[in-house]
Amino acid sequence: MSTPARSLPVTFRPTRTRVVLLGIGFALVAVLTLVSFLLTTFTVGDRITFIGTGLLGLGVLALLSRPKVVATPEGVTVVNLTTVRRLAWAQIVRVNLRPGDSWVHLDLSDGTSLPAMGIQTGFAKEKAISDARALNALVAEHGAARAAI
Incomplete structure (x- = not known):
């Protein structure tokens, strides 16, 4: 779905x-x-x-309590505990939230994986799943649009 x-x-x-x-x-x-x-x-x-x-x-x-993931028209900013990383949409290949994961992982075009602690399963597993799906839809929409340009 x-x-x-x-x-x-x-x-x-x-x-x-x-x-x-x-x-x-x-x-x-x-x-x-x-x-x-x-x-x-x-x-x-x-x-x-x-x-x-x-x-x-x-x-x-x-x-x-600092972690968050901010999606803008330019890309995604991942704020974890002590780091901030800005990614262009085309750099994100896939959004992963596997069973047992504490938070989302972003598979990147350079072959690495970036934890995105702003979407975590802690107290609200269903919200985390919904947010991961929403981010995945944004990646599919904006990543493909950017790659075609």
């Missing part, structure tokens, strides 16, 4: 995962800040350390 292509630009992002991670991060900061002020034996240095630890935890969780 073919999925109709979405209009561009479109951003694919694991929304539930992002909400959970950022929610936990902000809760961590709030709890550690509250505890640092409730414990009367803490010095200013102790409080700063507690709050700093909460902020560090929030930073790590924000980094984990």
Whole structure:
């Protein structure tokens, strides 16, 4: 069954995962800040350390919530944890989401594979499958159009 292509630009992002991670991060900061002020034996240095630890935890969780895949008329931008890669439509050969995969992999024209963590099965497997099909339809539509030019 073919999925109709979405209009561009479109951003694919694991929304539930992002909400959970950022929610936990902000809760961590709030709890550690509250505890640092409730414990009367803490010095200013102790409080700063507690709050700093909460902020560090929030930073790590924000980094984990960063992945996304952005499709524009020019191509696809894959944002993973620490890297950003821009691809022309013609560079993407296939979109793969095999059973057991945690996220989509893009097979590229140079023979390599690029993980696209912005479409992941974590909390919403059906959404990931739908997003992978939509990206595959966009690749089929725009990749073929670019190759013909």
